[in-house]
Amino acid sequence: MARKPLTRPRKHASQERSRATVDALVEATARILVKEGFDKASTNRIAEQAGVSVGSLYQYFPSKEALVAAVxxxxxxxxxxxxxxxxxxxxxxxxxxxxxxxxxxxxxxxxxxxxxxxxxxxxxxxxxxxxxxxxxxxxxxxxxxxxxxxxxxxxxxxxxxxxxxxxxxxxxxxxxxxxxxxxxxxxxxxxxxxxxxxxxxxxxxxx
Amino acid sequence: MARKPLTRPRKHASQERSRATVDALVEATARILVKEGFDKASTNRIAEQAGVSVGSLYQYFPSKEALVAAVxxxxxxxxxxxxxxxxxxxxxxxxxxxxxxxxxxxxxxxxxxxxxxxxxxxxxxxxxxxxxxxxxxxxxxxxxxxxxxxxxxxxxxxxxxxxxxxxxxxxxxxxxxxxxxxxxxxxxxxxxxxxxxxxxxxxxxxx
DNA sequence: AGGCAATGCGAGCTATCGCTCGTATTCTGC
DNA sequence: GCAGAATACGAGCGATAGCTCGCATTGCCT
CATH class of the missing domain: 1.10.357.10 (Tetracycline Repressor, domain 2)
Structure with a gap:
């Protein structure tokens, strides 16, 4: 019943590659928020803008809220x-x-x-x-x-x-x-x- | 391409009955906004709270934005x-x-x-x-x-x-x-x- | 009484959302 | 070079949104 979405990263990125992914996602979230606003900032769009798949996004951020929290x-x-x-x-x-x-x-x-x-x-x-x-x-x-x-x-x-x-x-x-x-x-x-x-x-x- | 939603009432209510409907819709919108917040304030929910059908809602308000604008x-x-x-x-x-x-x-x-x-x-x-x-x-x-x-x-x-x-x-x-x-x-x-x-x-x- | 306009109805269409999961690829340590 | 862990992928699921449309009901006028 309406559980509050988590805002902590899902896992700690240990390799260089994944740290880049995380950064790209946060940066992309900020850009989309500015360009499209919160409502239009879907996770699919954010992943696309970051040059990353939705699946990868959810490896590091358990929810859309978590992404925004990071920004x-x-x-x-x-x-x-x-x-x-x-x-x-x-x-x-x-x-x-x-x-x-x-x-x-x-x-x-x-x-x-x-x-x-x-x-x-x-x-x-x-x-x-x-x-x-x-x-x-x-x-x-x-x-x-x-x-x-x-x-x-x-x-x-x-x-x-x-x-x-x-x-x-x-x-x-x-x-x-x-x-x-x-x-x-x-x-x-x-x-x-x-x-x-x-x-x-x-x-x-x-x- | 992203047409701005209309905010003007769709038609002018001429009979007493319909004016009551319009009032009920605006009042219901305000109540739902307060109780549930903007995101959870769906048109279906608003219509239900007003004791009116969605169809009737869209007879008088061309969009959700129009309802909010009225409030x-x-x-x-x-x-x-x-x-x-x-x-x-x-x-x-x-x-x-x-x-x-x-x-x-x-x-x-x-x-x-x-x-x-x-x-x-x-x-x-x-x-x-x-x-x-x-x-x-x-x-x-x-x-x-x-x-x-x-x-x-x-x-x-x-x-x-x-x-x-x-x-x-x-x-x-x-x-x-x-x-x-x-x-x-x-x-x-x-x-x-x-x-x-x-x-x-x-x-x-x-x- | 009858008929047309005004009003009301709600199942259901289409679109999009957040998110999962099975699979493919890359990296690391040995 | 190889095995297993870490990372990346993206089709697609279930939910829900805004909204339409064909039909039923009510009110107004003659």
């Missing part, structure tokens, strides 16, 4: 690295400069692979949110809260959880919407202006 | 009425009080039918954004921009379009995320605090 995993990891790196680099900056860098980083993060990001953001939650996305969100929240704690002296005393929620949600929404829905109409100058505006939004909110 | 239409109209009403009621209030009312209204708007709203927000954009949603967003943008124009004296001079984008996007994201993803963990007091925080966020940004 999410990869994209999330890239993004997480950017987030962590920037938060570290910003550690000893005055708050306003730090926030500006963080907002700019959020724009960059959404630009890593905007089309894929959009598909993942808009077409997948149906499955009930893959775990790695939840982990990413939580991690993000924790990291930003730590950032606020380090600047506690510079901000008014408030519920830090609530303040983190407000900041993270706003920055994410502004950069996400700008990059994924207005890239055509927003010039680079507009993006620069947006970074300034978002920085002002956050900094004045916190002070 | 979105209805939900959007309800929300739009709330937005317009509040913006009118707030017209002569001082800015901070006005913003507070608007934020509270945004929370209420997401509470009209949260489960349906969530399904519509998360599971549908795949089709490429139904037109009525685009219209809603644009309308929202225009209305809020007009609001800002009326308070131009109280806010610093800025790119009004950009400021509108920042405000609308932030308020929407904060209320949307709070209601649809944190309703369990957020008590009423937290929601009240959120309204205050969001108000502060917006007002201090504008000043």
């Amino acid at each position: 999410i995993e990869r994209h999330t990891r890239q993004t997480m690295e950017l987030v962590q790196g920037t938060l570290a680099a910003v550690e000893h900056l005055p708050m306003e400069q730090a926030v500006r860098r963080l907002v700019a980083m959020a724009v960059d993060a959404h630009r890593i692979d905007p089309k894929l990001h959009r598909v993942l953001a808009e077409q997948l939650p149906r499955t009930g949110k893959l775990e790695s996305v939840e982990v990413f969100n939580r991690e993000n929240f924790v990291l930003f809260k730590a950032f606020l704690e380090r600047h506690r002296g510079e901000i008014r005393v408030v519920d830090l959880d609530l303040a983190t929620f407000v900041c993270v949600t706003s920055i994410e929404a502004l950069t996400h919407t700008a990059v994924l829905h207005h890239s055509q109409s927003f010039t680079e100058e507009v993006f620069a202006a947006l970074v300034e505006e978002a920085t002002r939004l956050i900094v004045r909110y916190l002070q | 979105i239409e209805r939900h959007t109209r309800q929300t739009m009425e709330l937005v317009q009403g509040t913006l009118a009621a707030v017209e002569h209030l001082p800015m901070e009080q006005a913003v507070r009312r608007l934020v509270a209204m945004a929370v209420d708007a997401h509470r009209i039918d949260p489960k349906l709203h969530r399904v519509l927000a998360e599971q549908l954009p795949r089709t490429g954004k139904l037109e009525s949603v685009e219209v809603f967003n644009r309308e929202n943008f225009v209305l809020f921009k007009a609001f800002l124009e009326r308070h131009r004296g109280e806010i610093r001079v800025v790119d009004l379009d950009l400021a509108t984008f920042v405000c609308v996007t932030s308020i929407e994201a904060l209320t949307h995320t709070a209601v649809l993803h944190h309703s369990q963990s957020f008590t009423e007091e937290v929601f009240a605090a959120l309204v205050e925080e969001a108000t502060r966020l917006i007002v201090r940004y504008l000043q």
